[in-house]
Structures are given as structure tokens and as C-alpha cells.
Amino acid sequence: MTGSVARVRTEVLAKLNGRRRAHIVGLEHEHREIRDLLEGTIESGEGNSCLIIGPRSTGKTTLVENTLEEMEGKYPGQFITIRLSGFCHGEDKMALREVSRQLDYAFAQSAGKSVYDIDTLEKKSMTETVASVLSLFESGVSENSVAVVFILEELDRFAQSPRQTLLYNLLEIAQTSSVGVAVIGLTARINSRETLEKRVRSRFSQRVYQFRRPSNIDDFWRVVRNNLTVSTDEHGQDGAQWNDHIQQLYESGGTLYDLVEHIYYTSKDHRQLNALLLYAVSRADPFINPADLTKYRDQQRISDTQSFVDGLSELELALLICAARAEVKLESDTMNFNLVYDEYAEVAKEISRGRAAVTTTDIDSGIAMGARAGYRIWSKEAARAAWERLEAMDLILTINSAPSKAPTSAVADEIKMVKVDAGLLELGHMIGRGHTLFEWTKL
Structure with missing residues (x-):
């Protein structure tokens, strides 16, 4: 393998495993909107805010990071980026300390000094830390003032904190600060805006961008191909041959x-496909061997989850599959018992109607098929008991939310938000095509 071909393979592997961000496909309008918002903040000192909502793996973070990288090339040294995640900084005090730390680091870097050699914003007292951060944005504009861009990943987790102090302060700063401030929130929860308190919502600019999964297989292939191909400007003829090879593999209708x-x-999750393709791309010499495309998946060890799935009753397995179906259909990684039971009842009724139609046809033909007629739909009480057993086996994972003083009850359990431990694709592989519920794993 020549050095140039090895570089092509290395770049593709970096995109598949997430070490290198791919260019965004199909989000050109959203990219322009975010770019204009950031340029207004950096160039004109505007205070802006927006909320980006969409399922996981739809390009929310990638779009924002690519746009920030573009802004850094166009406006070097003219803005500071503060990144917070609801997974790490869900508590307001922790988040505000992290804001002060990142600001201290940015100021020290611009001055060519260590953080220990400057008067830091972070103080021992939380009150002093908050006051020093707020005073920074309240001070007048100077020649050396720079814009500040706040990126809030998992914004819905920040909204779970009492009084939503962090969100309120950041949006208040964006409206009143003497320097340009932009607040960009990202979340997979579709009703995140409704969870904001009135005082927080009143300071939000109401810019909301909805990201969706590809609506047809051609659009999905464009996203996948973007991860599998390289720029011909960078890699020349070798890159062009690799790109042609990838397109031919797909168009041939093979593996x-x-x-x-x-x-x-x-699932419509291209990251699952990325994981499956890593093995084949890593063995490419110089091109991918079609036989390697499924070898990684076929040789994966059976997960611990499968040992539980094999022992589930039909109702328990049906609820688990319906939870995975709801995850895909609702484009959200969280759901509750009520949503899953509604999905279960809907699928079961379709199966029952289909079997009844087949039975009627067979009777008309003189063939007795009474045993196949209908499909039993279990009551909500029976389903709730099965749901509790899934929770006990950790196949359904409870989402920790803000503490509540309300007593637990059956109603509270039904609306409690949970995550499913296995995806729809994974469940289909576990139970196999011969299982009576295999068709349920297809949307």
C-alpha cells in the first residue's frame, strides 16, 4: 500500500471513529443561520441565543463545532468559546465555576501567562465567583474586549435544576452585556423549550432549529457516504478512485x-453503521473487501443483554421491542411506560387485524385456521408488572431527574422517563428471524 492510499484510509477511519468531524450534509440552511448568528455576535457585539433540537446523531454538535471552526479562521482571537455539558455540569454552582475556569484559561492564554499568574475570576466563595463573572460582562467595552459564545450541550438537564439559575443568568447576560454574547443550546428532548421557566423563556430569542433524521434512504446514504469518502482536492487520484470504489460497492446492491x-x-443512526464499517476499512488494501463488511458484526461477542433477552416472556420482550420502536419513531432516547404501552397496543392490534384477515381468507378457501385468529393484547396492569421486571433487570434504565417531594405512585411510575438498554437493530439480531416477534423489530 502506497503512502497516499494509507492516508486516505487513515482519514476515513478518523471520521468513522469520531476523531475527525465530517462536513455536514443536508443542513446547509441551518449552517447559514448559525453562521449569521455568530457573525452578528462577533462582528457587531449582538446578544443572541438559539436552541437546536433533534435526535442524537443528526449533526447538532458537528454543525456547531464546524461553524465555530469556520469563525476561528475568519475572526482569530476575537471570541472565546465556553463549552458546558448537562452530563458534567448539571448543577448550577458547578457550571458557574466551570465558566469562570474556562474564562480564566482563555484570558491567561491570550496574555501568554499561566492561570496561576493572573487575577482569576474563580474565587473560593461561590458568591464572589458569580459576582466576578457578572461584573466582567457588565463592564464597558474596551479595545481588547472579545465576544463570548456559550455552547450548552444537553440543555434539558440544565433546565432540571431548581429556578434554572444558570440559564437565566446566561440569557440575561446575552441581553444586557456590553460585549457580544451568544448562547447556543443543544438537546435531544423535543419539549425542552416548554420546560423553561417563564422568566427564562422571556429572555430567550425564540430561535429554534429542528434537526430530523433522513426521510429516505438516499438522504441517509449521502450522510454515510460523507463519512466514507475523502476530498479529491487533498488526495488527488487516489482519493477519486477510493470514492468511486465506495459508490460502486453501494450501487452494486451487495453487502x-x-x-x-x-x-x-x-434506527437511522449512521454511527451504528460507522462502528460496523471500521473493521472493513481498517483492512482495506487498497480497497474494501466486501467479505469484511459483515465479519465484525458476525464475530462480536454475545452481550450480557442477550442472556436476559433469551429468558424474557413474550409480553416482556414485546414491551422491550416497543420501547426501542418508540425511541426511533419519537426521535428521542427517553420515553415512559404510557408511550410504550400505546405503541404495544397499536402494533398488537395491527397483528391481530392481519391474522383475522388471513383466517377469514383461509376459511373462505375451506382451510380451518381458527388457531391463528387474533393476537392477545395484555391489559395495562399486566404490562406494568412486566415493565417492572424489565426495570429490575436493567433492560429499562430510569433517568435521574430533579428531586421531587411528591410521593411515588402508579401514575408517577407510568410517566417516569426511562431509556432502553438495547436498540431496535440489536434486538432484531438477538432474537433472530425465526422468532414470532421479529417483525416487530421493523418499522
Whole structure:
């Protein structure tokens, strides 16, 4: 393998495992909107805010980070980026301390000094830390003032804190600060805006961008191909040959097409496909061997989850599959018992109607098929008991939310938000095509 071909493979592997961000496909309008928002903050000192909502793996973070990288090239040294995550900084005090730390680090870097050699914003007292951060934004504009961009990943977790102090302060700063401030929130929860308190919502600019999964397999392939191909400007003829090879693999209708089709019609999560393709790309010499495309998936060890799934009753398995279906259909990684039971009842009724139609046809033909008629739909009480057993086995994971003083009850359990431990694609592989519920793993 020549050095140039090895560089092509290295770049593709970096995009598949997330070490290198791919260019955004199909989000050109949203990219322009975010770029204009950031330029207004950096160039004109505007205070801006927006909320980006969409399922996981739809490009929210990648779009924002690519746009920030573009701004750094166009406006070097003219803005500071503060990144917070609801997973790490869900508590307001912790988040405000992290804001002060990142600001201290940015100021020390611009001055060519160590953080220990400057008068830091972070103080021992939380009150002093908050006051020093707020005074920074309240001070007048100077020649050396720079804009500040706040990126809030998992914004819905910040909204769970009492009084939402962090969100209120950041949006208040964006409105009143003497320097340009932008607040960009990202979340996979579709009702995040409704969870904001009135005083927080009143300071929000109401810019909301909805990201969605690809609506057809051609759009999904464009996203996948973007991760598998390289720029011909950088890699020349070798890059062009690699790109042609990838397109031919897909258009031939072979293994690559089957993998793309299967994941599109189950989870629509291109990251699952990236994981499956890593093995084949790592062995490419100089091109991908089609036989390697499924070898990684076929040789994966059976997960601990499968040992639980094999022992589930039909009702328990049906609820688990319906939870995974709801995850894909609602484009949200959280759901509750009520949503899952509604999905279960809907699918079961469709199966029952289908079997009844087949039975009627067979009777008309003189064939007795009474045993196949209908499909039993279990009551909500029976389903709740099965749901509790899934929780006990950690196949359904409870989401920790803000503490509540309300007593637990059956109603509270039904609306309690949870995550499913296995995806729809994974469940389909576990139970196999011969299982009576395999068709349920297809949307």
C-alpha cells in the first residue's frame, strides 16, 4: 500500500471513529443561520441565543463545532468559546465555576501567562465567583474586549435544576452585556423549550432549529457516504478512485447496500453503521473487501443483554421491542411506560387485524385456521408488572431527574422517563428471524 492510499484510509477511519468531524450534509440552511448568528455576535457585539433540537446523531454538535471552526479562521482571537455539558455540569454552582475556569484559561492564554499568574475570576466563595463573572460582562467595552459564545450541550438537564439559575443568568447576560454574547443550546428532548421557566423563556430569542433524521434512504446514504469518502482536492487520484470504489460497492446492491438499508429501516443512526464499517476499512488494501463488511458484526461477542433477552416472556420482550420502536419513531432516547404501552397496543392490534384477515381468507378457501385468529393484547396492569421486571433487570434504565417531594405512585411510575438498554437493530439480531416477534423489530 502506497503512502497516499494509507492516508486516505487513515482519514476515513478518523471520521468513522469520531476523531475527525465530517462536513455536514443536508443542513446547509441551518449552517447559514448559525453562521449569521455568530457573525452578528462577533462582528457587531449582538446578544443572541438559539436552541437546536433533534435526535442524537443528526449533526447538532458537528454543525456547531464546524461553524465555530469556520469563525476561528475568519475572526482569530476575537471570541472565546465556553463549552458546558448537562452530563458534567448539571448543577448550577458547578457550571458557574466551570465558566469562570474556562474564562480564566482563555484570558491567561491570550496574555501568554499561566492561570496561576493572573487575577482569576474563580474565587473560593461561590458568591464572589458569580459576582466576578457578572461584573466582567457588565463592564464597558474596551479595545481588547472579545465576544463570548456559550455552547450548552444537553440543555434539558440544565433546565432540571431548581429556578434554572444558570440559564437565566446566561440569557440575561446575552441581553444586557456590553460585549457580544451568544448562547447556543443543544438537546435531544423535543419539549425542552416548554420546560423553561417563564422568566427564562422571556429572555430567550425564540430561535429554534429542528434537526430530523433522513426521510429516505438516499438522504441517509449521502450522510454515510460523507463519512466514507475523502476530498479529491487533498488526495488527488487516489482519493477519486477510493470514492468511486465506495459508490460502486453501494450501487452494486451487495453487502454494503444491505447494511445501509437495514440500519435505515431500523434506527437511522449512521454511527451504528460507522462502528460496523471500521473493521472493513481498517483492512482495506487498497480497497474494501466486501467479505469484511459483515465479519465484525458476525464475530462480536454475545452481550450480557442477550442472556436476559433469551429468558424474557413474550409480553416482556414485546414491551422491550416497543420501547426501542418508540425511541426511533419519537426521535428521542427517553420515553415512559404510557408511550410504550400505546405503541404495544397499536402494533398488537395491527397483528391481530392481519391474522383475522388471513383466517377469514383461509376459511373462505375451506382451510380451518381458527388457531391463528387474533393476537392477545395484555391489559395495562399486566404490562406494568412486566415493565417492572424489565426495570429490575436493567433492560429499562430510569433517568435521574430533579428531586421531587411528591410521593411515588402508579401514575408517577407510568410517566417516569426511562431509556432502553438495547436498540431496535440489536434486538432484531438477538432474537433472530425465526422468532414470532421479529417483525416487530421493523418499522
